[in-house]
Amino acid sequence: MRARLAKVLIMKKLTLGKILQSQGFGTKKSCHYMVLDGLVEVDGGLVDDVHAEFDPMEQGGLKFKVDGAAWIYHEYVYVALNKPAGVECSRRPKHHRGVLSLLPDQFTERDVQPVGRLDHDTTGLLLLSDDGNFIHAQSHPKRHVPKTYVATTQDPVTPELVAQLSAGVKLTDEPDPLAAQARQLSSHEIEITLDMGKYHQVKRMLTAAGHHCMALRRSAIGGLTVEALGLEEGGWTYLTPEQLGLLVAA
Ligand code: URA
DSSP: OHHHHHHHHTOOOEEHHHHHHHTTSOOHHHHHHHHHTTOEEETTEEOOOTTOEEOTTGGGSOEEEETTEEEEOOSSOEEEEEEOSSEEOSSSOSSSEEGGGGSOHHHHHTTOEESSOOOTTEEEEEEEESOHHHHHHHHOGGGOOOEEEEEEESSOOOHHHHHHHHHOBOOTTOSSOBOOEEEEEETTEEEEEESSOOTTHHHHHHHHTTOOEEEEEEEEETTEEHHHHTOOTTOEEEOOHHHHTTOSOO
């Protein structure tokens, strides 16, 4: 963190071509030509001087437009997406469209990746970033940031199901039973909070408890909820430092 802060403080002025390249707009050459061709505006004014330099961190992030579209410079991208069903989180999707197709192409170019994965049919909160340290820290098994899911079950939710999940159920490839916080939300909906993320964990825990999961939605990671973010399915937003601060163990 200290190294990162130092990097920010000594951030030099850069040409617009370099700034565009860092933000995923293409190669050095193509970004150079975007400027030369008059496609780039800064603070409301056209800049076609390829030698003009700007502080990318100016006022919390340089505001610029490319071909009329507004952007703000981000050293790293931290994004929350309300993932729809039928979308794969893998980098090379095989059977469904990839999650990065829901975000600007520039994010793929700058190697933004999902932080962990949701199944193709699971909806809800997914974080994405190009900050390797953040991805590593968030994905670390010891971090225990709780993840909350809402599962729709085929059969009615019973007090026994809630008790079973809270006490722990045995999954075939796990040495010990896995427990979760669970509470009934409605006749066929149960909220399940995990502080780890084994493969298909929610669905497998429900199966182990004799229930079938018909639909699964991740509603929260730590204290960050889809509801508070106000994201429609398929919608995304940059996360503020305050929102990033909610991604902690309870
Ligand atoms: N548990 C599952 O079974 N699937 C997910 O996508 C996430 C958690």
